[in-house]
Amino acid sequence: MQQSRPSVFIRTHFDACTGCQLCQAACSLHMFGGYNPRKSMLTIRRKWENMAHIPVVCEQCASPMCLRACPVQAISRDEKTKVVGIDREKCISCGLCDRYCPLGMIHLDAESGKAFKCDLCDGSPSCVKACPTGALDLITSPIRPGDAAEGQS
Amino acid sequence: MNSAAWGVMLHADLTTGTFQDVVLPDWLQEGYLGGKGYAAKLLLDLIPERADPLGPDNMLLFLPGPLTGTPAPAMRACVATKSPQTNLFLDSYFGGMFGPEIKYAGYDGLMISGCATEPVVLVVDRDGPRLQPAEALWGLDTLETTRRVKEVLGDEEFKIATIGPAGERQVRYSLICCEFNRQAGRGGAGAVMGSKNLKAVALKGERLVRVHDQSAFDRALDRANKEIRDSAECRSLMASGTAGSVEFANEAGLIPANNFSDGTSSLAKKLGDAGQSRALWLSRAACFGCPIACTQMGAVRTGTYAQMVTDIVEYESAAMLGTNLGIGDARAVAHLTKLCDLLGLDSISTGACVGFAMEAASKGLLAGWAPAEEIADLEFGNIPAAEEVIRMIAAQQGELGRLLSQGVKAAAKTLGPEAERLAQHVKGLEMPAWGPRGAPGMGLAYMTADRGACHQRGFPVGYEATGMEWRGKPVQALSLEGKAELVATLQDYLAGTDCLVKCDFGAMGVAPETYAELLNAATGRNVEASFFDELGRRIWNTTRLFNLREGLDISHEHLPRRFVEEPLPSGPHKGHRITDEDMRTLLADYYQVRDWDAQGRPLKESLIHSGVETDRRVVLTAPMAQNETREA
Known part of the structure; x- marks a missing residue:
């Protein structure tokens, strides 16, 4: 079974993250055309009051639980980019993808009820560009897409 | 046309429990813009003359601005009200995440009037505004209240502004703690909130803040961020926040020592960035949308205050609760500052009040006035005594606690003319930590x-x-x-x-021209620097x-x-x-x-020349009943 991840991925560095949420503002702008960090595809977990900030991004998993949980096959991996995407026409707003993503990376839009997730911004993620501290890094995998076996990318 | 400003505020009348969306007149938006501008005009128009600051007629305003909630660096919001310390105009600014949340809730401000009969929390989310009982929260400290409100609402994503026990008791210099631990500290806005029986405000906004011209806004953002990166002052704040000012102020002879009796202190070195960095700091933190991240979060790892998480001890707290009290242990000053934050006391005014009390005690002015056990150890440099006084102030406990909870001006008046010479304030607001004799x-x-x-x-x-x-x-x-x-x-x-x-x-860092560019792109206005x-x-x-x-x-x-x-x-x-x-x-x-x-x-001509609006005023009409306030 061909199941590889995209050739680029976002690496997070919690030690550089200040919790400023500029990544989330950039993401909501990309996805919805306006600013509201609540409407972004990545999250920042906070620990010890406001001391540690741990950015969490979609890993475009090799074996995505959201994809498996979707009852109507609205979630699929793009053959070319390997990004795990959601077809909103097919999405029936059941929320099962959200329930079974252990990282909480599915965003259920309060207005439409539809599911959204990180699309890696066509390989040039807005969140990475917006980060002022280098807490989000764009890494290009040395392994060409399609070469890697499951779980090795 | 998109604009990053909504042109609408929420008015909550706590006496009647009713709500109303208030559409802001065009002349107000054009002439006063947001934030402090709205504060100035709205307090003038909406508060009856000589109203009691702690009575139902006072208004409590939470005001972001047109750029708050966007990535324009670095934007905040303010609380405005008539101050119970000065009986004058008060605006107090805070960073964090609560200001942007007002915008995401769809408002350019919250206007709170009246007084609830029982403690309440004002909640605003998708279902609209409502009041919830808050008896169970009364008495809790600021961070615990923040945690509990989210727990009760069953949603971590609410952003909270709250008062501590000091605000509940209307201690005159109580603060409002805005998530996360960002204080609208000065002037007693927390006492006003307490007088209204409003323990907390919880917001969860689902709206998108959209700018007028995105590509122009992006260009202005690039410029603003570059100006910040190129600014030596901003870079210094990235490295060590305002802790870097401790040694600067000491060298300039401006730091308060022992209730402002001197302008230098041998303790400054231990309380500055080098001392704090060694004793406390572990990680940087930023308010929403800020590339500067002036906060250094840390923890006391060993000793009496071990395992306490602490924000950077910013300059004002380091000086007012440190050198001003003769205390030079960074961990102890962090502890006293955190205590003020949790109890809901302004650390500047608290430092001034404790310093006043220490000096008054040393001069024998408290003897015979407060019981001997209350003032036995009250001397500069005594950390447990400072802690005890702070707790007494917040609880208005004992003669000393009740006296100091009124602020230095009132306390000095009670104690007599000799004490008035020790009271460091202007118009009733205690001095911040920059002694002016060399400036x-x-x-x-x-x-x-x-x-x-x-x-x-x-x-x-x-x-x-x-x-x-x-x-x-x-x-x-x-x-x-x-x-x-x-x-x-x-x-x-x-x-x-x-x-x-x-x-x-x-x-x-950001130049006036760049602020104008950001504002124009965000709102469609056309202003110059x-x-x-x-x-x-x-x-x-x-x-x-x-x-x-x-x-x-x-x-x-x-x-x-x-x-x-x-x-x-x-x-x-x-x-x-x-x-x-x-x-x-x-x-x-x-x-x-x-x-x-x-x-x-002001001369009549100067009012006209500066464009002060004296003819038109903002008027609130009677709110509708609660269930009619908003469409679904």
Whole structure:
């Protein structure tokens, strides 16, 4: 079974993250055309009051639980980019993808009820560009897409 | 047309439990912009003359600005109300995440009037505004309240503003703690919130803030961020926040030592960035949308206060609860600061009150007035005694706690004339941590600040202590000449940009032209850089009208006697003081620069010239019943 991840991925560095949420503002702008960090595809977990900030991004998993949980096959991996995407026409707003993503990376839009997730911004993620501290890094995998076996990318 | 401003505020009347969306008139949006501008005009229009600050007629406003909630660096919001400390205009600014949330909830501000009969939480989310009972939260500290409100609402994503036990008891200098641990600290807004029986406000906004012209906004953002990266001041704040000011202020002879009796302290070194970095810091933290991240979060790892998580001890707290009390242990000062935050006390005013009490005790002024056991160990440098007094203030416990909870002005009045010489305040607001004897421009800024002794309405120290150029000439620290113009100009620009609502630290990098560009792209306006100076002048005249109406007269515009009578004992400006004659000269110049008469009253022409709106006013009509306030 061909199941590889995209050739680029976002690496997070919690030690550089200040919790400023500029990544989330950039993401909501990309996805919805306006600013509201609540409407972004990545999250920042906070620990010890406001001391540690741990950015969490979609890993475009090799074996995505959201994809498996979707009852109507609205979630699929793009053959070319390997990004795990959601077809909103097919999405029936059941929320099962959200329930079974252990990282909480599915965003259920309060207005439409539809599911959204990180699309890696066509390989040039807005969140990475917006980060002022280098807490989000764009890494290009040395392994060409399609070469890697499951779980090795 | 998209605009990053909504043109709508939420009015909550706590007496009737009703809500109303208030559409802001165009003239208000054009003439007063947001933040401080709205604060100035709305308090003038909406608070009845001479209203009790702690009564139902006072209004409590939470005001972001047109750029708050966007990635424009670095934006905040303010709380505005009539101050129970000064009986005058009060605006108090806070960062964090609560200000943006007001915008995401769809509002340019929250207007809170009336008084609830029982403790309540104001909740605003997708289902609209509502009040929830808060008896179970009464008595909890600020961070515990923040946690519990989210727990009760079953949603971590709410953003919270809350008072602590001090605010509940209406201690005059109580703060409002805005998520996360960002304080609207000065002037007693927390006491006003407590008087309204409002324990907390919880917001969860689902709206998108959209700018007018995205590509122009992106260009302005790039420019603003570059200006911040290129600014030495901003880079210094990235490295060590305002802790870096501790040693600077000490070297300049401006740091308060032992209730401002001196301007240098041997303890400063331990409390500055080097000392804090070693003893406390572990990680940087930022307010929403800020590339500067001036906070260094840390923890006390060992000793008496072990395992306490602490914010950076920013300059004001390090000085007021450190050198001003004769305390030089960074971990102890972090502990006292955190205690103030949790109890809901302004750390500046608390430091001033405890310092006042320590000096009064040393001079025997408390003996026979407070029980001996309350004042036994009350001396400079005694950490447990300072802690005990802070707890007593918050709880209004004992003679001493009740006395100091009124602030230094009232406390000194009770104790008599000798104590009044130890009370460091202007117009009832305690002094922040920049002694003015080596910086007369700063003295003028204190005397004339609209909310009382405040270092943020104009900060000429930046020029006076460094010799930086103003209008092509290096500023002479001790000279009086030109200081009135310097102060008024700084005041105007800061007030104008406090409508955005900018953070003072971002403003060290971002140029006026860039703020104008950001505003234009975000809202579709077309202003130039000078707009902020003009707006600021309008605001200073508007807040002046409010303050005069509430009883201010120029006899209140003077410095504490210590700075007038006692020469500075040490530092580069040793021997200097600001005489009565100096004050008269500075003030006369200032009123003239402002186009005010000799009694400090704006001339009719100056009101017209600065565009103060005296004919039109904002009026609130009776709110509808609760279930009719909003469409689904």
